[in-house]
Amino acid sequence: MASETIDKTGIVKISNGYRLQFEEAQDTWVLLYPEGMIKLNQSAAEILRRCDGERNIESVIELLEKDFEQTGLENDVVGFLSVALEQNWILIASA
Amino acid sequence: MTANPVNQISTAESDTNDRPGPPLWLLAELTYRCPLHCAFCYNPIGFDQVKNEIDTDTWLKVLREARKLGSVQCGFSGGEPMLRDDLEVLVAEARQLGFYTNLLTSGVGLNEKRARGLKDAGLDHIQLSFQDSTRELNDFLSNTKTFGLKQKVAALIKDHDWPMVMNCVIHRLNIDVIDKIIDLALELGAETLELANTQYYSWAMLNRDQLLPSKKQIERAEKITAEYRERYSDRIRILFVVPDYYENRPKRCMNGWGNVFLTITPDGTALPCHTAKMLPELTFPNAKDQSIESIWYDSEAFNHFRGKSWMKEPCRSCPEQDDDLGGCRCQAYMMTGDPYAADPVCSKSPERHHVDQAIARATQLPAPNPQEHKLVFRDPKASGKLSEGRDGAAILLKR
Numbered sequence: 001m002a003s004e005t006i007d008k009t010g011i012v013k014i015s016n017g018y019r020l021q022f023e024e025a026q027d028t029w030v031l032l033y034p035e036g037m038i039k040l041n042q043s044a045a046e047i048l049r050r051c052d053g054e055r056n057i058e059s060v061i062e063l064l065e066k067d068f069e070q071t072g073l074e075n076d077v078v079g080f081l082s083v084a085l086e087q088n089w090i091l092i093a094s095a
Numbered sequence: 096m097t098a099n100p101v102n103q104i105s106t107a108e109s110d111t112n113d114r115p116g117p118p119l120w121l122l123a124e125l126t127y128r129c130p131l132h133c134a135f136c137y138n139p140i141g142f143d144q145v146k147n148e149i150d151t152d153t154w155l156k157v158l159r160e161a162r163k164l165g166s167v168q169c170g171f172s173g174g175e176p177m178l179r180d181d182l183e184v185l186v187a188e189a190r191q192l193g194f195y196t197n198l199l200t201s202g203v204g205l206n207e208k209r210a211r212g213l214k215d216a217g218l219d220h221i222q223l224s225f226q227d228s229t230r231e232l233n234d235f236l237s238n239t240k241t242f243g244l245k246q247k248v249a250a251l252i253k254d255h256d257w258p259m260v261m262n263c264v265i266h267r268l269n270i271d272v273i274d275k276i277i278d279l280a281l282e283l284g285a286e287t288l289e290l291a292n293t294q295y296y297s298w299a300m301l302n303r304d305q306l307l308p309s310k311k312q313i314e315r316a317e318k319i320t321a322e323y324r325e326r327y328s329d330r331i332r333i334l335f336v337v338p339d340y341y342e343n344r345p346k347r348c349m350n351g352w353g354n355v356f357l358t359i360t361p362d363g364t365a366l367p368c369h370t371a372k373m374l375p376e377l378t379f380p381n382a383k384d385q386s387i388e389s390i391w392y393d394s395e396a397f398n399h400f401r402g403k404s405w406m407k408e409p410c411r412s413c414p415e416q417d418d419d420l421g422g423c424r425c426q427a428y429m430m431t432g433d434p435y436a437a438d439p440v441c442s443k444s445p446e447r448h449h450v451d452q453a454i455a456r457a458t459q460l461p462a463p464n465p466q467e468h469k470l471v472f473r474d475p476k477a478s479g480k481l482s483e484g485r486d487g488a489a490i491l492l493k494r
Contacts, residue, residue: 017220017258017286019195025117025165032195034220034260034287037119037167088332 006078006085010092012060013053018089020048031089038089047080051090057081115401117165118357118391121194122369123154125182126174126361130203132238132472133226135264135299135306137370138174140490141482143475149363151181153383155188157359160387162192166357169194174361177204183212190217197222199262202248203241214255221252222260222289228275232268235465238472249283261285265316266293266306267462273316277323281331288331290320292338295453296370296425298473300490301481305470307457310341340450344415345422345438352400352424357391365390367397370425373489374434400424400434407435409443429491 014020019032020040029045031038040048046068050060061077064070084090127142139145149157158169169189176182177200189196198213199222225245226236233242252259261280263269269276273290280288292313293299293306308316320335327333339346349356349368358366363383366372372379380394391397399405403416410421421427422438430439430449437444463470471477482488 016256019219021193023165023167025167030167032167032219034222034258035168035170035197037195 006057006082007092007094008057008061008078009095011053011056011095012051012081012090012092014048014051015088015091020045033089043076044080044084047077048084048089051081056095057092114392115353116355118161118387119166119355120168120170120357121158121161121166122170122172122356122358123157123176123185124172124174124358124360124369125154125176125179125185128178129174129201129473130178130239131175131201131241132474133236133264133298134238134302134470134472135236135266135293136473137294137297137299138473139370139372139482139488140297140301141478141485141488142174142473143478144482144485145360145362148179148361149383151184153363154181154185157363157382157387158185158189158192158194160382161357162189162194164388164391167193167195168197170197170199172199175201175203177209183209183216186213186218187216190219195219200224200248201237201241202245203239205248205251207251210251210255214257218257220258220260222262223249223252223285224262224264225276225279226263227269228272228279231465232272236268238474246283249285253284258287259283259285260287260289262289262291264293265290265308266299267308267312267457268306268464270308270312270316274319274323277320277331277333280333281327285331287334289334289336290316291334291336294338295340296373296429297490298471300429301471303453304457304460305463305468307340307453308338309458310454313338313341339423339426339440340454342440343442345419345426345440347419348423348426348438351402351420353391353397354401357387365394365397367400368425373425374428376434405435409441409445410437413443425489429489432491 017033021030023030029040031040046064050063061074064077065073081090085092126148127138127145171182176198186196196219198218201224225233227233230242234240263276277288295303299306317335320333324333353367356368358369359382360366363381364379365382366379377396377399379396380390406421410416422440424434426438427436428434431446436446439446439449
């Protein structure tokens with residue numbers, strides 16, 4: 001499964017050339033890249049906002065669980081990050 | 096200059112009854128001046144009639160007003176945008192306003208000093224055009240000696256850590272060496288390669304008989320592209336823009352008239368697509384006189400072909416009308432003389448034969464080559480002669 005292909009100790013950041021920003025006119029977070037734009041749903045945006053190039057994936061999950069007072073988010077987060085990695089939206093550097 | 100840059104924003108549908116969404120894509124065509132003379136350029140035939148480029152302050156006003164409205168992707172294009180000395184100022188303002196800033200360039204004029212200036216200004220991405228993988232054909236097709244320079248510029252882009260999109264317009268003279276073009280993109284380290292089949296407007300329309308490839312050539316090129324895509328999926332993203340002449344349904348041109356795309360031309364004229372000025376009867380507003388908000392939402396020209404109420408048969412009652420919105424107005428006008436007609440690419444169009452005849456004519460002719468050809472290169476002299484002094488002149492095939 002997806003969670004096996006991702007190293008949860010890896011530091012995660014938005015890829016070079018991609019930019020995450022909130023767009024008031026669209027009232028949504030977007031990921032911008034050369035000549036394109038991806039509209040993000042709320043959970044995707046909350047995950048990506050925490051991929052700051054300093055945290056590893058474990059602490060991104062921890063932080064989300066703390067901020068949203070939930071547990072058991074790991075599968076969802078790792079699932080989304082696998083897709084994001086495949087799409088080249090993020091980079092994961094081994095610790 | 097390059098092909099259609101709007102194909103990747105496919106969000107933001109606007110319901111025709113509601114207020115349309117914002118112009119997410121702002122294309123700033125800073126100048127029509129260009130050191131290249133490409134035979135497939137989509138700049139207007141009458142480009143040389145446009146002498147009164149708007150000044151820095153007017154461009155800054157355009158950027159601020161468009162951003163306020165919700166524009167988020169900004170392309171600096173032309174002609175060759177590097178010919179404007181104020182490019183760094185405009186990029187800095189756009190970036191500071193929150194635009195994602197794209198420079199669409201031939202590479203001519205992009206030296207180390209200007210690269211540093213653009214990096215400092217916050218430029219996000221550079222799209223570099225190549226005309227072919229070989230010096231001989233690149234320089235022939237652009238009617239310049241620029242191949243060596245482009246290779247140097249590609250290295251400069253990488254040195255400055257910009258994402259690089261390489262763009263190559265595809266046609267009959269280079270489609271059979273598409274593997275070499277992809278090899279070049281890999282060698283230069285482009286993250287994305289756009290293989291943009293020529294779209295037949297303006298200069299490309301003039302040269303259509305010599306540029307249009309056969310269906311067999313396109314199928315072969317698509318197959319090779321698919322093989323490369325699979326083999327190098329971790330290194331490069333390859334986009335293959337299909338030529339619509341070989342389709343049965345038209346493209347959803349600009350994702351809808353006045354839906355996501357706004358072009359400001361060098362003299363400040365606002366257009367819903369970069370070739371729309373050829374259309375008759377419409378008066379396009381100018382950013383010098385009017386706010387971007389009133390241009391986008393209130394002007395007659397931007398509302399004229401918005402939605403579907405302008406349609407006539409066969410589009411008006413067509414169950415697929417939402418898929419393609421009737422296709423391209425310029426293509427309809429160029430081939431049928433009627434800007435309200437269905438795009439003749441559509442097999443339901445009573446005028447589809449114009450497309451079929453174009454295909455038949457082009458594929459019967461021997462392929463042109465650098466030694467023997469009748470291509471008309473885009474240059475000021477040809478512009479003046481062909482447009483008879485009108486900047487909105489169209490190449491009409493039936494009138």
